[in-house]
Amino acid sequence: MTVTATSVDESAPPQSRIAPGWRAARLARLLPALAAALSGVLLYVSFPPRTVWWLALPAFAVLGGVLRGRGWKAGLGLGYLFGLGFLLPLLVWTGVEVGPGPWLALVAIEALFVALVGAGIAAVSRLPGWPVWAAAVWIAGEAARARVPFHGFPWGKIAFGQADGVFLPLAAVGGTPVLGFGVVLCGFGLYEAVRSAARGRRTRAVRRSAAAVALLSVTVPVAGALAARSLVSDAAEDGHTTVAVIQGNVPRSGLEFNAQRRAVLDYHARETERLAAEVDAGRIARPDFVLWPENSSDIDPFVYADARAVIDRAAKAVGVPISVGGVVERDGKLYNEQILWDPVKGPTQTYDKRQIQPFGEYLPLRSLIGAINSDWTSMVRQDFSRGTEPGVFTMGSAKVGLVTCYEAAFDWAVRSEVTDGAQLISVPSNNATFDRSEMTYQQLAMSRVRAVEHSRTVTVPVTSGVSAIIMPDGRITGKTGMFVPGHLVQKVPLRSSETPATRLGVLPEMLLLLVAAGGLGWAITVRVRGRRAGEV
Numbered sequence: 143m144t145v146t147a148t149s150v151d152e153s154a155p156p157q158s159r160i161a162p163g164w165r166a167a168r169l170a171r172l173l174p175a176l177a178a179a180l181s182g183v184l185l186y187v188s189f190p191p192r193t194v195w196w197l198a199l200p201a202f203a204v205l206g207g208v209l210r211g212r213g214w215k216a217g218l219g220l221g222y223l224f225g226l227g228f229l230l231p232l233l234v235w236t237g238v239e240v241g242p243g244p245w246l247a248l249v250a251i252e253a254l255f256v257a258l259v260g261a262g263i264a265a266v267s268r269l270p271g272w273p274v275w276a277a278a279v280w281i282a283g284e285a286a287r288a289r290v291p292f293h294g295f296p297w298g299k300i301a302f303g304q305a306d307g308v309f310l311p312l313a314a315v316g317g318t319p320v321l322g323f324g325v326v327l328c329g330f331g332l333y334e335a336v337r338s339a340a341r342g343r344r345t346r347a348v349r350r351s352a353a354a355v356a357l358l359s360v361t362v363p364v365a366g367a368l369a370a371r372s373l374v375s376d377a378a379e380d381g382h383t384t385v386a387v388i389q390g391n392v393p394r395s396g397l398e399f400n401a402q403r404r405a406v407l408d409y410h411a412r413e414t415e416r417l418a419a420e421v422d423a424g425r426i427a428r429p430d431f432v433l434w435p436e437n438s439s440d441i442d443p444f445v446y447a448d449a450r451a452v453i454d455r456a457a458k459a460v461g462v463p464i465s466v467g468g469v470v471e472r473d474g475k476l477y478n479e480q481i482l483w484d485p486v487k488g489p490t491q492t493y494d495k496r497q498i499q500p501f502g503e504y505l506p507l508r509s510l511i512g513a514i515n516s517d518w519t520s521m522v523r524q525d526f527s528r529g530t531e532p533g534v535f536t537m538g539s540a541k542v543g544l545v546t547c548y549e550a551a552f553d554w555a556v557r558s559e560v561t562d563g564a565q566l567i568s569v570p571s572n573n574a575t576f577d578r579s580e581m582t583y584q585q586l587a588m589s590r591v592r593a594v595e596h597s598r599t600v601t602v603p604v605t606s607g608v609s610a611i612i613m614p615d616g617r618i619t620g621k622t623g624m625f626v627p628g629h630l631v632q633k634v635p636l637r638s639s640e641t642p643a644t645r646l647g648v649l650p651e652m653l654l655l656l657v658a659a660g661g662l663g664w665a666i667t668v669r670v671r672g673r674r675a676g677e678v
Contacts, residue, residue, distance in 0.1 A: 174208045178220040178260075181205050182227020188303050189232060191583035195307035198300060202329025203336070206276065209260060210267040210333075221260015225253030232298055235579035240521065244501060252287060252295060259283035266661040268668070270351065273330035273359040275661030280326045281319050282658040285651055288552065292500040296551045297584070300325050305590040309363060310616055311370035313595040316650030317553055317643040321591070323654055324363035331359020373642070374594055376613040378635035380565055383540040386429035386460075387601050387630040388413050389609040389622050390438060392574045403440035406605065407449060409627060410438040411456040417629045418459040426631050430538035432460055435603040436467040436478065436547050437572040443468060443481070443489070450488075457485040463537050465544070467570045475527040478503060480544045480570060482535045493533025495546040497555050498526045502548075532562040540566055540636055543598075547571040550588045553648070560596045560644050565636040567592065567600045574606040578624055582608050590616045595643050599634040 181204035188197035205224055209217050229249045237245030259280055266275035280300075288296035301318035304310055304325060312321040335356035338349065390410030393402045414432060421428045441449040443466070457464050463484050470479045470492075478495040500506050504525035512519040533544035543564025549555040550569045559567060569589050573582045586608055593600040593612045600612040607624035611632050622628040643650075 174216075174220060175223055177204055178208050178223040179227040181208070182224040182229075183231065185224075185228045185303075186231045189298075189580075189584060190303070190305065190587040191580055193306045195304050195309075198303055198325050199329045199332055202326050203333035205260075206263075206267075206273070206330040206333035207337070209264045209276075210272070210337075212264045212267070214261040214265050217261040217264025218257050219260075221263070222253050222257035224260060225249075225256025228256070229253055229298060232580075232584075235576045235581035238576050238579055243515065248295070251291070252298070255283050255287045258286075262658070262662055265665040265669075269661060269665055271355050273327055273334055273355060275657065275665075276330050277323050277327035278654045278657035278661060281323050281651065281654045284322060285319070285655060292506050293497065294552070295500075296553075299551075301591055302551075302584065302588050305587040305616060309367045310591070310594055311367050311374050312363070313591050314373040314597060314641040314643050315366070315370050316646060317557075317595050318591065319553075319651040319654055320643070324366060327359050328363045331356050331363075335360060373597070374615045375597065375637075376599075376615045376617075376635055378637070380636040380638050381539065382633050383431075383538060383566070383636055384427055384429045384631065384633045385540075385566070385599075385601055385611070386417060386432045387603045387609050387611060387620075388417070388432060388434050388438075389604060389607055389626075389628045389630075390434075391625060391627040392606050404449075406437065407439045407441055407452055410434050410605075411452045413627050413629055414456040414464070415459045417631070418456075418461070421460065427633070429460070429462055429631055430540065431462050431542070432457075432464040433542075433568050433570065433601055433603045434464060434466050435572055435605045435609070436480075436570040437469065437605060438570075439466055439468040441468075442470050444470060444472075453483055454485075454488060457483050461485055463535075465535060465537070465542070465568065465570070467546070467572070476524050477529065478526055478546060479529075480533060480535075480546065482537070491535055493531075493535070493544045493546075494529025495526070495549065496529040497549040497552050498528055499548045532558045534559055534562045534564050543567045545569050545592075547573075547585075550585060550592060553651075556592050556596065557644060557647060560598060560640070563638075564598065565638050566634065567596070567598045569600060569602045571602060571604045572606075573604055582624065586610060586618075590618070595641065597637055597639065597641050597644075599636070601634075 181201045184197055185201035188195055208220055229252050233249055234245060236248055262279040263276040266272055266279060269275055284299050288294040299318050300322035304321060309321055309324050312324045338352045338356050388410055390413045393405045420426050439449055443450040443453055453466055463482060466481045466483050468479050468481050470477045480493040481489050482491040484490050498504055505519060505522040508519060535542045541563050543559025545556050545559060545567055586602060589600045589602050590612050593614050594616045597614045599614055602610045607622050610618050610621040611630055612618055614637055620630040620632050
């Protein structure tokens with residue numbers, strides 16, 4: 143027998159003598175982390191203003207592949223990387239004008255929720271029918287993010303990326319939780335289908351149970367969405383109304399526009415008077431009412447006679463009621479308020495924003511934040527107070543529910559207006575602070591989802607754009623550009639029937655939370671029993 147010796151160059155540096163197999167093993171250990179982060183980026187790309195909603199499916203398929211069979215600690219880290227990949231680009235608009243500090247802090251906190259979800263998905267991934275349990279765990283994470291801290295931050299719910307997708311009708315079945323659950327379940331089912339097919343090619347045998355789970359996880363959400371299309375309609379149940387949406391524009395973008403409050407008010411009054419002139423000339427139909435954006439009058443018209451006169455003149459010119467977005471001080475408290483302004487009677491009804499924005503309209507932990515950076519506290523010198531009652535204005539023959547800007551992200555804030563009798567929803571907003579960022583399009587997509595969820599026409603008057611009119615089936619039938627003055631006038635349907643999502647309210651979300659809790663409880667029980675069996 144001949145033995146061949148392999149010589150080693152002892153003079154070579156140690157790193158050059160590292161075995162190629164060791165390098166490959168090290169790279170293999172990094173691949174899951176890289177895949178988790180990149181799949182988070184893929185999920186971000188599926189969100190507006192892009193219309194590639196379907197990318198959410200491979201994003202969750204990759205996440206399922208990364209997490210399946212791992213321990214909860216690995217799931218925690220990989221989930222955090224997925225959260226960073228998703229939320230860092232999605233929420234970059236929060237750093238416009240104030241710098242990266244608040245943006246990075248927000249993302250770091252919100253990604254912790256995704257990390258916990260990752261740990262939960264890893265825990266349930268060994269259970270039979272794991273895509274169902276895992277999708278429910280994701281929705282449980284969204285439910286938590288929508289409530290804590292500081293009354294929650296639901297931005298980035300999976301449902302809000304699906305305004306152009308085939309799953310959208312699921313919103314009418316059970317709101318954003320059911321829509322999001324369907325998308326995530328389909329994504330995890332897609333991974334399970336690929337895994338089962340790959341195993342079948344290797345072993346020439348396919349486990350029927352795994353194949354059935356994969357098939358049902360993919361097909362049931364799609365079939366459910368197709369069946370739910372019968373719930374989506376733009377037919378008029380209570381006749382039609384002609385609505386006008388005013389976009390007055392602002393002198394310039396950014397936070398400094400608040401120093402030019404009178405100019406903003408004048409711009410919206412001027413655009414309304416321009417609309418009135420077109421009506422008088424017979425070029426367009428006279429609207430039944432007019433909707434102004436949030437912050438269209440940052441000068442309190444109940445205190446300052448000149449602001450009151452400007453609004454009164456615009457209302458008289460157009461000859462119909464106007465909903466005016468104002469900043470009002472009452473009993474020493476500041477309110478973000480919608481004011482129903484009649485051309486004859488003046489202000490007759492108000493709605494105070496209930497879901498106010500932390501760090502935008504009020505400052506939690508003011509003393510701590512001031513110690514870190516005094517500039518941040520100067521941006522919110524006085525906290526806004528919360529309203530307590532839903533706002534439904536009777537405008538002409540229509541009952542209009544008011545959902546002010548940030549409130550559109552919260553399920554309860556929109557539903558309360560519909561259950562209080564709203565036949566049409568208005569989402570007056572002020573996005574000028576965020577310049578031309580994706581925030582405007584992300585928020586517009588939320589309004590499209592809300593239209594389908596509650597089967598209502600939704601109007602979106604915005605100071606600087608994009609203002610829009612959305613049909614009850616989620617279609618945008620009119621919109622403006624950004625940072626231009628303009629108005630939209632359209633005859634829209636009024637509806638009063640309630641979708642299953644409206645009637646059920648929070649119940650579908652609670653049921654999915656119970657599913658998540660059941661899956662986690664089962665996984666923990668299996669793990670404990672396995673340890674005890676190993677000790678015997």
